[in-house]
Amino acid sequence: MTADTGRRLAIAAAFVTIGLLAAGAVAGVSGLDQVGQPSGDEVLDRTAQRYDAAETVTGTATVTVENDSASKTATVEYAAAEPDKAWAAVTTPNRSYEVGTNGTVVWAVGENESYGRELPEMTAVNDTTDPVPEGNVTATLQGISEVDGESAYVLDLEPTNESVDAPNTTLWVDTEDYRVHKLTTDDGTNRTTVVVAETNFNVSIDDSQFAPPADRVAVTTTETYDSFDAAQSGTDLDLPAYENGTFEEARYISRPESTAVVQRYDADGENVTVLTATGASSYLEGVENGTAVQVDGRDATAIARDDRTVVYWTDGEVTTGVVVEGTTDEAVAVAEEL
Structure with missing residues:
Protein backbone atom coordinates (compact mmCIF):
# COMPACT_ATOMS: atom_id res chain seq x y z
CA MET A 1 0.00 0.00 0.00
CA THR A 2 1.53 3.28 -1.11
CA ALA A 3 1.39 6.57 0.75
CA ASP A 4 -0.83 7.98 -1.99
CA THR A 5 -3.22 5.06 -1.65
CA GLY A 6 -3.40 5.51 2.10
CA ARG A 7 -3.97 9.23 1.67
CA ARG A 8 -6.79 8.74 -0.82
CA LEU A 9 -8.47 6.19 1.42
CA ALA A 10 -8.13 8.47 4.42
CA ILE A 11 -9.88 11.31 2.61
CA ALA A 12 -12.50 9.00 1.17
CA ALA A 13 -13.26 7.45 4.51
CA ALA A 14 -13.58 10.83 6.17
CA PHE A 15 -16.09 12.00 3.60
CA VAL A 16 -17.92 8.70 3.85
CA THR A 17 -18.34 9.49 7.51
CA ILE A 18 -19.82 12.93 6.91
CA GLY A 19 -22.06 12.04 4.03
CA LEU A 20 -21.52 9.26 1.54
CA LEU A 21 -22.87 6.33 3.52
CA ALA A 22 -24.34 8.11 6.49
CA ALA A 23 -26.57 10.27 4.31
CA GLY A 24 -27.84 7.58 1.92
CA ALA A 25 -31.46 6.60 2.40
CA VAL A 26 -31.97 2.87 1.81
CA ALA A 27 -34.63 0.50 0.58
CA GLY A 28 -36.51 -1.72 3.00
CA VAL A 29 -34.67 -4.70 4.39
CA SER A 30 -35.80 -6.14 7.69
CA GLY A 31 -33.28 -6.17 10.51
CA LEU A 32 -33.28 -8.17 13.72
CA ASP A 33 -36.82 -9.07 14.57
CA GLN A 34 -36.53 -8.02 18.20
CA VAL A 35 -39.12 -6.15 20.20
CA GLY A 36 -38.21 -2.50 20.76
CA GLN A 37 -35.35 -2.40 18.24
CA PRO A 38 -35.58 -0.71 14.83
CA SER A 39 -34.54 -2.61 11.74
CA GLY A 40 -31.26 -1.90 10.00
CA ASP A 41 -32.90 0.11 7.24
CA GLU A 42 -34.81 2.16 9.81
CA VAL A 43 -31.59 3.04 11.65
CA LEU A 44 -29.81 4.06 8.47
CA ASP A 45 -32.85 6.01 7.29
CA ARG A 46 -32.94 7.94 10.56
CA THR A 47 -29.21 8.58 10.22
CA ALA A 48 -29.82 9.91 6.73
CA GLN A 49 -32.51 12.23 8.04
CA ARG A 50 -30.17 13.43 10.82
CA TYR A 51 -27.49 14.45 8.35
CA ASP A 52 -29.90 15.64 5.65
CA ALA A 53 -31.53 18.05 8.07
CA ALA A 54 -28.22 19.71 8.89
CA GLU A 55 -27.16 22.86 7.05
CA THR A 56 -23.59 22.26 8.23
CA VAL A 57 -21.60 19.37 9.67
CA THR A 58 -18.17 19.54 11.29
CA GLY A 59 -16.08 17.00 13.14
CA THR A 60 -12.86 15.12 13.67
CA ALA A 61 -11.99 11.49 13.03
CA THR A 62 -9.07 9.10 13.14
CA VAL A 63 -8.61 7.04 9.98
CA THR A 64 -6.45 3.91 9.86
CA VAL A 65 -5.74 2.02 6.65
CA GLU A 66 -3.83 -1.24 6.90
CA ASN A 67 -3.04 -4.41 5.03
CA ASP A 68 -0.72 -7.34 5.62
CA SER A 69 2.41 -5.27 4.97
CA ALA A 70 1.70 -1.74 6.21
CA SER A 71 -0.47 0.43 8.41
CA LYS A 72 -1.08 4.18 8.14
CA THR A 73 -3.07 6.48 10.40
CA ALA A 74 -4.33 10.00 9.81
CA THR A 75 -6.29 12.52 11.83
CA VAL A 76 -8.97 14.24 9.77
CA GLU A 77 -10.83 17.43 10.58
CA TYR A 78 -13.75 18.06 8.26
CA ALA A 79 -16.55 20.49 7.53
CA ALA A 80 -19.41 20.52 5.04
CA ALA A 81 -22.08 23.09 4.25
CA GLU A 82 -25.13 22.95 2.04
CA PRO A 83 -25.41 22.90 -0.85
CA ASP A 84 -21.93 22.35 -2.25
CA LYS A 85 -19.08 23.15 0.15
CA ALA A 86 -16.66 20.73 1.80
CA TRP A 87 -13.27 20.91 3.53
CA ALA A 88 -10.89 18.50 5.22
CA ALA A 89 -7.50 18.83 6.91
CA VAL A 90 -5.49 15.60 7.02
CA THR A 91 -2.56 15.12 9.37
CA THR A 92 -0.24 12.11 9.29
CA PRO A 93 3.08 11.52 11.07
CA ASN A 94 4.92 12.57 7.90
CA ARG A 95 2.81 15.29 6.32
CA SER A 96 -0.28 17.43 6.50
CA TYR A 97 -2.49 18.99 3.85
CA GLU A 98 -5.94 20.42 3.22
CA VAL A 99 -8.50 19.72 0.51
CA GLY A 100 -11.80 21.38 -0.21
CA THR A 101 -14.33 22.77 -2.62
CA ASN A 102 -16.51 25.85 -2.66
CA GLY A 103 -18.69 24.30 -5.35
CA THR A 104 -16.81 26.02 -8.17
CA VAL A 105 -13.17 25.10 -7.50
CA VAL A 106 -11.76 21.88 -6.05
CA TRP A 107 -8.48 22.67 -4.34
CA ALA A 108 -5.69 21.19 -2.26
CA VAL A 109 -2.82 22.64 -0.25
CA GLY A 110 0.26 20.62 0.61
CA GLU A 111 3.55 21.51 2.24
CA ASN A 112 5.13 23.06 -0.85
CA GLU A 113 2.35 24.09 -3.21
CA SER A 114 -1.37 24.36 -3.79
CA TYR A 115 -3.55 23.66 -6.78
CA GLY A 116 -7.13 24.15 -7.86
CA ARG A 117 -9.36 22.76 -10.56
CA GLU A 118 -12.26 24.75 -11.94
CA LEU A 119 -15.40 22.64 -11.98
CA PRO A 120 -17.43 22.61 -15.20
CA GLU A 121 -21.01 23.64 -14.52
CA MET A 122 -22.35 20.20 -15.38
CA THR A 123 -20.11 18.48 -12.81
CA ALA A 124 -20.26 21.00 -9.99
CA VAL A 125 -21.14 19.61 -6.59
CA ASN A 126 -24.87 19.89 -6.04
CA ASP A 127 -25.49 18.42 -2.59
CA THR A 128 -22.73 17.90 -0.06
CA THR A 129 -24.71 15.91 2.49
CA ASP A 130 -26.88 13.70 0.27
CA PRO A 131 -24.85 12.47 -2.72
CA VAL A 132 -26.04 8.85 -2.70
CA PRO A 133 -29.16 7.82 -4.64
CA GLU A 134 -31.89 6.18 -2.60
CA GLY A 135 -32.04 2.43 -2.55
CA ASN A 136 -28.41 1.64 -3.34
CA VAL A 137 -27.50 0.25 0.09
CA THR A 138 -29.24 -2.22 2.38
CA ALA A 139 -28.58 -2.52 6.09
CA THR A 140 -28.82 -5.35 8.62
CA LEU A 141 -28.88 -4.59 12.34
CA GLN A 142 -26.41 -6.85 14.14
CA GLY A 143 -26.97 -5.55 17.66
CA ILE A 144 -25.87 -2.79 20.03
CA SER A 145 -22.37 -2.13 21.33
CA GLU A 146 -20.33 0.70 22.82
CA VAL A 147 -17.88 3.01 21.03
CA ASP A 148 -15.85 5.10 23.46
CA GLY A 149 -18.59 4.74 26.06
CA GLU A 150 -21.40 5.68 23.64
CA SER A 151 -24.20 3.21 22.87
CA ALA A 152 -24.38 2.44 19.14
CA TYR A 153 -26.36 0.34 16.71
CA VAL A 154 -24.10 -1.95 14.67
CA LEU A 155 -25.09 -2.18 11.00
CA ASP A 156 -23.76 -4.36 8.20
CA LEU A 157 -24.09 -2.51 4.88
CA GLU A 158 -24.38 -4.15 1.46
CA PRO A 159 -25.10 -2.75 -2.00
CA THR A 160 -28.63 -3.38 -3.24
CA ASN A 161 -27.18 -4.46 -6.60
CA GLU A 162 -25.63 -7.87 -5.94
CA SER A 163 -23.36 -7.52 -8.97
CA VAL A 164 -21.48 -4.65 -7.31
CA ASP A 165 -18.20 -5.85 -5.80
CA ALA A 166 -18.23 -3.71 -2.65
CA PRO A 167 -16.03 -4.08 0.44
CA ASN A 168 -17.46 -5.50 3.64
CA THR A 169 -18.72 -2.45 5.51
CA THR A 170 -19.88 -2.04 9.11
CA LEU A 171 -21.30 1.17 10.56
CA TRP A 172 -21.81 2.15 14.21
CA VAL A 173 -24.62 4.71 14.76
CA ASP A 174 -25.57 6.39 18.04
CA THR A 175 -28.74 4.90 19.55
CA GLU A 176 -29.96 8.31 20.77
CA ASP A 177 -29.20 10.92 18.10
CA TYR A 178 -28.03 8.81 15.12
CA ARG A 179 -24.56 10.30 14.82
CA VAL A 180 -21.98 8.10 13.11
CA HIS A 181 -19.43 6.85 15.64
CA LYS A 182 -17.39 4.39 13.60
CA LEU A 183 -17.00 2.83 10.16
CA THR A 184 -14.96 -0.14 8.97
CA THR A 185 -14.42 -1.50 5.46
CA ASP A 186 -12.49 -4.53 4.25
CA ASP A 187 -11.98 -5.15 0.52
CA GLY A 188 -9.85 -8.25 1.05
CA THR A 189 -6.61 -6.28 0.79
CA ASN A 190 -6.98 -2.99 2.64
CA ARG A 191 -8.85 -2.59 5.92
CA THR A 192 -10.04 0.91 6.77
CA THR A 193 -11.26 2.03 10.18
CA VAL A 194 -12.77 5.45 10.82
CA VAL A 195 -13.41 6.45 14.44
CA VAL A 196 -15.33 9.72 14.73
CA ALA A 197 -14.21 11.64 17.79
CA GLU A 198 -16.56 14.61 17.41
CA THR A 199 -19.55 15.62 15.28
CA ASN A 200 -21.29 19.01 15.33
CA PHE A 201 -24.45 19.90 13.44
CA ASN A 202 -25.61 23.35 12.32
CA VAL A 203 -22.63 25.30 13.60
CA SER A 204 -21.66 28.56 11.94
CA ILE A 205 -18.91 28.16 9.33
CA ASP A 206 -17.41 31.15 7.55
CA ASP A 207 -17.24 30.82 3.75
CA SER A 208 -13.49 31.41 3.93
CA GLN A 209 -13.21 27.86 5.30
CA PHE A 210 -13.99 26.55 1.81
CA ALA A 211 -12.23 29.24 -0.26
CA PRO A 212 -9.39 28.05 -2.52
CA PRO A 213 -5.93 29.57 -1.96
CA ALA A 214 -5.28 32.74 -3.94
CA ASP A 215 -1.87 31.50 -5.16
CA ARG A 216 -3.15 28.16 -6.43
CA VAL A 217 -1.81 26.60 -9.62
CA ALA A 218 -4.61 25.57 -11.97
CA VAL A 219 -4.58 21.93 -13.03
Whole structure:
Protein backbone atom coordinates (compact mmCIF):
# COMPACT_ATOMS: atom_id res chain seq x y z
CA MET A 1 0.00 0.00 0.00
CA THR A 2 1.53 3.28 -1.11
CA ALA A 3 1.39 6.57 0.75
CA ASP A 4 -0.83 7.98 -1.99
CA THR A 5 -3.22 5.06 -1.65
CA GLY A 6 -3.40 5.51 2.10
CA ARG A 7 -3.97 9.23 1.67
CA ARG A 8 -6.79 8.74 -0.82
CA LEU A 9 -8.47 6.19 1.42
CA ALA A 10 -8.13 8.47 4.42
CA ILE A 11 -9.88 11.31 2.61
CA ALA A 12 -12.50 9.00 1.17
CA ALA A 13 -13.26 7.45 4.51
CA ALA A 14 -13.58 10.83 6.17
CA PHE A 15 -16.09 12.00 3.60
CA VAL A 16 -17.92 8.70 3.85
CA THR A 17 -18.34 9.49 7.51
CA ILE A 18 -19.82 12.93 6.91
CA GLY A 19 -22.06 12.04 4.03
CA LEU A 20 -21.52 9.26 1.54
CA LEU A 21 -22.87 6.33 3.52
CA ALA A 22 -24.34 8.11 6.49
CA ALA A 23 -26.57 10.27 4.31
CA GLY A 24 -27.84 7.58 1.92
CA ALA A 25 -31.46 6.60 2.40
CA VAL A 26 -31.97 2.87 1.81
CA ALA A 27 -34.63 0.50 0.58
CA GLY A 28 -36.51 -1.72 3.00
CA VAL A 29 -34.67 -4.70 4.39
CA SER A 30 -35.80 -6.14 7.69
CA GLY A 31 -33.28 -6.17 10.51
CA LEU A 32 -33.28 -8.17 13.72
CA ASP A 33 -36.82 -9.07 14.57
CA GLN A 34 -36.53 -8.02 18.20
CA VAL A 35 -39.12 -6.15 20.20
CA GLY A 36 -38.21 -2.50 20.76
CA GLN A 37 -35.35 -2.40 18.24
CA PRO A 38 -35.58 -0.71 14.83
CA SER A 39 -34.54 -2.61 11.74
CA GLY A 40 -31.26 -1.90 10.00
CA ASP A 41 -32.90 0.11 7.24
CA GLU A 42 -34.81 2.16 9.81
CA VAL A 43 -31.59 3.04 11.65
CA LEU A 44 -29.81 4.06 8.47
CA ASP A 45 -32.85 6.01 7.29
CA ARG A 46 -32.94 7.94 10.56
CA THR A 47 -29.21 8.58 10.22
CA ALA A 48 -29.82 9.91 6.73
CA GLN A 49 -32.51 12.23 8.04
CA ARG A 50 -30.17 13.43 10.82
CA TYR A 51 -27.49 14.45 8.35
CA ASP A 52 -29.90 15.64 5.65
CA ALA A 53 -31.53 18.05 8.07
CA ALA A 54 -28.22 19.71 8.89
CA GLU A 55 -27.16 22.86 7.05
CA THR A 56 -23.59 22.26 8.23
CA VAL A 57 -21.60 19.37 9.67
CA THR A 58 -18.17 19.54 11.29
CA GLY A 59 -16.08 17.00 13.14
CA THR A 60 -12.86 15.12 13.67
CA ALA A 61 -11.99 11.49 13.03
CA THR A 62 -9.07 9.10 13.14
CA VAL A 63 -8.61 7.04 9.98
CA THR A 64 -6.45 3.91 9.86
CA VAL A 65 -5.74 2.02 6.65
CA GLU A 66 -3.83 -1.24 6.90
CA ASN A 67 -3.04 -4.41 5.03
CA ASP A 68 -0.72 -7.34 5.62
CA SER A 69 2.41 -5.27 4.97
CA ALA A 70 1.70 -1.74 6.21
CA SER A 71 -0.47 0.43 8.41
CA LYS A 72 -1.08 4.18 8.14
CA THR A 73 -3.07 6.48 10.40
CA ALA A 74 -4.33 10.00 9.81
CA THR A 75 -6.29 12.52 11.83
CA VAL A 76 -8.97 14.24 9.77
CA GLU A 77 -10.83 17.43 10.58
CA TYR A 78 -13.75 18.06 8.26
CA ALA A 79 -16.55 20.49 7.53
CA ALA A 80 -19.41 20.52 5.04
CA ALA A 81 -22.08 23.09 4.25
CA GLU A 82 -25.13 22.95 2.04
CA PRO A 83 -25.41 22.90 -0.85
CA ASP A 84 -21.93 22.35 -2.25
CA LYS A 85 -19.08 23.15 0.15
CA ALA A 86 -16.66 20.73 1.80
CA TRP A 87 -13.27 20.91 3.53
CA ALA A 88 -10.89 18.50 5.22
CA ALA A 89 -7.50 18.83 6.91
CA VAL A 90 -5.49 15.60 7.02
CA THR A 91 -2.56 15.12 9.37
CA THR A 92 -0.24 12.11 9.29
CA PRO A 93 3.08 11.52 11.07
CA ASN A 94 4.92 12.57 7.90
CA ARG A 95 2.81 15.29 6.32
CA SER A 96 -0.28 17.43 6.50
CA TYR A 97 -2.49 18.99 3.85
CA GLU A 98 -5.94 20.42 3.22
CA VAL A 99 -8.50 19.72 0.51
CA GLY A 100 -11.80 21.38 -0.21
CA THR A 101 -14.33 22.77 -2.62
CA ASN A 102 -16.51 25.85 -2.66
CA GLY A 103 -18.69 24.30 -5.35
CA THR A 104 -16.81 26.02 -8.17
CA VAL A 105 -13.17 25.10 -7.50
CA VAL A 106 -11.76 21.88 -6.05
CA TRP A 107 -8.48 22.67 -4.34
CA ALA A 108 -5.69 21.19 -2.26
CA VAL A 109 -2.82 22.64 -0.25
CA GLY A 110 0.26 20.62 0.61
CA GLU A 111 3.55 21.51 2.24
CA ASN A 112 5.13 23.06 -0.85
CA GLU A 113 2.35 24.09 -3.21
CA SER A 114 -1.37 24.36 -3.79
CA TYR A 115 -3.55 23.66 -6.78
CA GLY A 116 -7.13 24.15 -7.86
CA ARG A 117 -9.36 22.76 -10.56
CA GLU A 118 -12.26 24.75 -11.94
CA LEU A 119 -15.40 22.64 -11.98
CA PRO A 120 -17.43 22.61 -15.20
CA GLU A 121 -21.01 23.64 -14.52
CA MET A 122 -22.35 20.20 -15.38
CA THR A 123 -20.11 18.48 -12.81
CA ALA A 124 -20.26 21.00 -9.99
CA VAL A 125 -21.14 19.61 -6.59
CA ASN A 126 -24.87 19.89 -6.04
CA ASP A 127 -25.49 18.42 -2.59
CA THR A 128 -22.73 17.90 -0.06
CA THR A 129 -24.71 15.91 2.49
CA ASP A 130 -26.88 13.70 0.27
CA PRO A 131 -24.85 12.47 -2.72
CA VAL A 132 -26.04 8.85 -2.70
CA PRO A 133 -29.16 7.82 -4.64
CA GLU A 134 -31.89 6.18 -2.60
CA GLY A 135 -32.04 2.43 -2.55
CA ASN A 136 -28.41 1.64 -3.34
CA VAL A 137 -27.50 0.25 0.09
CA THR A 138 -29.24 -2.22 2.38
CA ALA A 139 -28.58 -2.52 6.09
CA THR A 140 -28.82 -5.35 8.62
CA LEU A 141 -28.88 -4.59 12.34
CA GLN A 142 -26.41 -6.85 14.14
CA GLY A 143 -26.97 -5.55 17.66
CA ILE A 144 -25.87 -2.79 20.03
CA SER A 145 -22.37 -2.13 21.33
CA GLU A 146 -20.33 0.70 22.82
CA VAL A 147 -17.88 3.01 21.03
CA ASP A 148 -15.85 5.10 23.46
CA GLY A 149 -18.59 4.74 26.06
CA GLU A 150 -21.40 5.68 23.64
CA SER A 151 -24.20 3.21 22.87
CA ALA A 152 -24.38 2.44 19.14
CA TYR A 153 -26.36 0.34 16.71
CA VAL A 154 -24.10 -1.95 14.67
CA LEU A 155 -25.09 -2.18 11.00
CA ASP A 156 -23.76 -4.36 8.20
CA LEU A 157 -24.09 -2.51 4.88
CA GLU A 158 -24.38 -4.15 1.46
CA PRO A 159 -25.10 -2.75 -2.00
CA THR A 160 -28.63 -3.38 -3.24
CA ASN A 161 -27.18 -4.46 -6.60
CA GLU A 162 -25.63 -7.87 -5.94
CA SER A 163 -23.36 -7.52 -8.97
CA VAL A 164 -21.48 -4.65 -7.31
CA ASP A 165 -18.20 -5.85 -5.80
CA ALA A 166 -18.23 -3.71 -2.65
CA PRO A 167 -16.03 -4.08 0.44
CA ASN A 168 -17.46 -5.50 3.64
CA THR A 169 -18.72 -2.45 5.51
CA THR A 170 -19.88 -2.04 9.11
CA LEU A 171 -21.30 1.17 10.56
CA TRP A 172 -21.81 2.15 14.21
CA VAL A 173 -24.62 4.71 14.76
CA ASP A 174 -25.57 6.39 18.04
CA THR A 175 -28.74 4.90 19.55
CA GLU A 176 -29.96 8.31 20.77
CA ASP A 177 -29.20 10.92 18.10
CA TYR A 178 -28.03 8.81 15.12
CA ARG A 179 -24.56 10.30 14.82
CA VAL A 180 -21.98 8.10 13.11
CA HIS A 181 -19.43 6.85 15.64
CA LYS A 182 -17.39 4.39 13.60
CA LEU A 183 -17.00 2.83 10.16
CA THR A 184 -14.96 -0.14 8.97
CA THR A 185 -14.42 -1.50 5.46
CA ASP A 186 -12.49 -4.53 4.25
CA ASP A 187 -11.98 -5.15 0.52
CA GLY A 188 -9.85 -8.25 1.05
CA THR A 189 -6.61 -6.28 0.79
CA ASN A 190 -6.98 -2.99 2.64
CA ARG A 191 -8.85 -2.59 5.92
CA THR A 192 -10.04 0.91 6.77
CA THR A 193 -11.26 2.03 10.18
CA VAL A 194 -12.77 5.45 10.82
CA VAL A 195 -13.41 6.45 14.44
CA VAL A 196 -15.33 9.72 14.73
CA ALA A 197 -14.21 11.64 17.79
CA GLU A 198 -16.56 14.61 17.41
CA THR A 199 -19.55 15.62 15.28
CA ASN A 200 -21.29 19.01 15.33
CA PHE A 201 -24.45 19.90 13.44
CA ASN A 202 -25.61 23.35 12.32
CA VAL A 203 -22.63 25.30 13.60
CA SER A 204 -21.66 28.56 11.94
CA ILE A 205 -18.91 28.16 9.33
CA ASP A 206 -17.41 31.15 7.55
CA ASP A 207 -17.24 30.82 3.75
CA SER A 208 -13.49 31.41 3.93
CA GLN A 209 -13.21 27.86 5.30
CA PHE A 210 -13.99 26.55 1.81
CA ALA A 211 -12.23 29.24 -0.26
CA PRO A 212 -9.39 28.05 -2.52
CA PRO A 213 -5.93 29.57 -1.96
CA ALA A 214 -5.28 32.74 -3.94
CA ASP A 215 -1.87 31.50 -5.16
CA ARG A 216 -3.15 28.16 -6.43
CA VAL A 217 -1.81 26.60 -9.62
CA ALA A 218 -4.61 25.57 -11.97
CA VAL A 219 -4.58 21.93 -13.03
CA THR A 220 -6.42 20.11 -15.77
CA THR A 221 -9.82 21.45 -16.80
CA THR A 222 -12.06 19.99 -19.48
CA GLU A 223 -15.06 21.06 -21.50
CA THR A 224 -17.10 18.97 -23.93
CA TYR A 225 -18.79 20.28 -27.10
CA ASP A 226 -21.41 18.63 -29.30
CA SER A 227 -20.68 20.57 -32.49
CA PHE A 228 -17.59 21.62 -34.41
CA ASP A 229 -18.62 25.29 -34.36
CA ALA A 230 -19.03 25.24 -30.58
CA ALA A 231 -15.61 23.62 -30.17
CA GLN A 232 -13.97 26.20 -32.43
CA SER A 233 -15.63 29.03 -30.50
CA GLY A 234 -14.29 27.60 -27.24
CA THR A 235 -10.61 27.76 -28.18
CA ASP A 236 -8.02 30.03 -29.79
CA LEU A 237 -6.59 27.04 -31.67
CA ASP A 238 -7.36 26.80 -35.39
CA LEU A 239 -9.15 23.45 -35.55
CA PRO A 240 -9.11 21.29 -38.68
CA ALA A 241 -12.36 19.57 -39.62
CA TYR A 242 -12.72 16.08 -41.07
CA GLU A 243 -15.38 16.51 -43.73
CA ASN A 244 -15.57 12.80 -44.64
CA GLY A 245 -16.82 11.83 -41.19
CA THR A 246 -19.75 12.70 -38.94
CA PHE A 247 -18.77 14.90 -36.00
CA GLU A 248 -19.51 13.16 -32.68
CA GLU A 249 -18.00 15.41 -30.01
CA ALA A 250 -14.96 17.47 -29.09
CA ARG A 251 -13.24 17.76 -25.75
CA TYR A 252 -11.18 20.79 -24.75
CA ILE A 253 -8.42 20.01 -22.24
CA SER A 254 -6.39 22.70 -20.50
CA ARG A 255 -3.28 22.22 -18.38
CA PRO A 256 -0.85 24.82 -17.03
CA GLU A 257 1.69 23.96 -19.74
CA SER A 258 -0.57 22.98 -22.64
CA THR A 259 -4.01 22.95 -24.22
CA ALA A 260 -5.58 20.42 -26.53
CA VAL A 261 -8.78 19.78 -28.44
CA VAL A 262 -9.71 16.17 -29.19
CA GLN A 263 -12.35 15.77 -31.89
CA ARG A 264 -14.12 12.48 -32.50
CA TYR A 265 -15.70 11.52 -35.84
CA ASP A 266 -17.64 8.53 -37.13
CA ALA A 267 -16.45 7.51 -40.61
CA ASP A 268 -18.79 4.75 -41.82
CA GLY A 269 -18.65 3.01 -38.47
CA GLU A 270 -14.92 3.59 -37.91
CA ASN A 271 -13.64 5.98 -35.26
CA VAL A 272 -11.41 8.84 -36.37
CA THR A 273 -9.86 11.13 -33.77
CA VAL A 274 -8.36 14.51 -34.67
CA LEU A 275 -5.94 16.08 -32.18
CA THR A 276 -4.84 19.71 -31.98
CA ALA A 277 -2.53 20.71 -29.15
CA THR A 278 0.03 23.17 -27.87
CA GLY A 279 2.90 22.15 -25.62
CA ALA A 280 2.96 18.61 -27.01
CA SER A 281 6.43 18.67 -28.57
CA SER A 282 8.18 17.96 -25.25
CA TYR A 283 6.11 14.79 -24.85
CA LEU A 284 6.83 13.64 -28.40
CA GLU A 285 10.61 14.08 -28.39
CA GLY A 286 11.18 10.72 -26.78
CA VAL A 287 8.74 8.76 -28.93
CA GLU A 288 10.29 5.55 -30.22
CA ASN A 289 9.46 3.37 -33.22
CA GLY A 290 8.04 6.27 -35.20
CA THR A 291 8.07 6.16 -39.00
CA ALA A 292 8.72 9.27 -41.12
CA VAL A 293 5.87 9.96 -43.55
CA GLN A 294 4.64 12.81 -45.74
CA VAL A 295 1.25 14.51 -45.35
CA ASP A 296 0.61 16.89 -48.26
CA GLY A 297 4.36 17.49 -48.54
CA ARG A 298 4.69 18.07 -44.80
CA ASP A 299 7.09 16.01 -42.68
CA ALA A 300 5.10 13.88 -40.22
CA THR A 301 5.52 10.87 -37.97
CA ALA A 302 3.44 7.70 -37.88
CA ILE A 303 3.21 5.30 -34.96
CA ALA A 304 1.35 1.99 -35.23
CA ARG A 305 0.15 0.29 -32.06
CA ASP A 306 -2.00 -2.83 -32.17
CA ASP A 307 -4.85 -2.00 -34.56
CA ARG A 308 -4.43 1.77 -34.39
CA THR A 309 -2.17 4.26 -36.10
CA VAL A 310 -1.32 7.83 -35.12
CA VAL A 311 0.04 10.35 -37.62
CA TYR A 312 1.14 13.74 -36.29
CA TRP A 313 3.13 16.82 -37.27
CA THR A 314 4.07 20.12 -35.61
CA ASP A 315 3.91 23.64 -37.04
CA GLY A 316 5.40 26.18 -34.66
CA GLU A 317 3.85 25.49 -31.27
CA VAL A 318 0.84 23.56 -32.56
CA THR A 319 0.84 19.79 -33.04
CA THR A 320 -1.88 18.20 -35.17
CA GLY A 321 -2.57 14.50 -35.40
CA VAL A 322 -5.08 11.88 -36.40
CA VAL A 323 -5.79 8.48 -34.88
CA VAL A 324 -7.48 5.78 -36.97
CA GLU A 325 -8.30 2.14 -36.54
CA GLY A 326 -6.16 1.01 -39.44
CA THR A 327 -2.80 1.14 -41.19
CA THR A 328 -0.29 3.94 -41.65
CA ASP A 329 -1.48 4.49 -45.23
CA GLU A 330 -5.05 4.85 -44.00
CA ALA A 331 -3.99 7.32 -41.30
CA VAL A 332 -2.05 9.41 -43.83
CA ALA A 333 -5.05 9.41 -46.16
CA VAL A 334 -7.28 10.73 -43.38
CA ALA A 335 -4.70 13.35 -42.42
CA GLU A 336 -4.58 14.60 -46.00
CA GLU A 337 -8.37 15.06 -45.95
CA LEU A 338 -8.32 17.51 -43.02
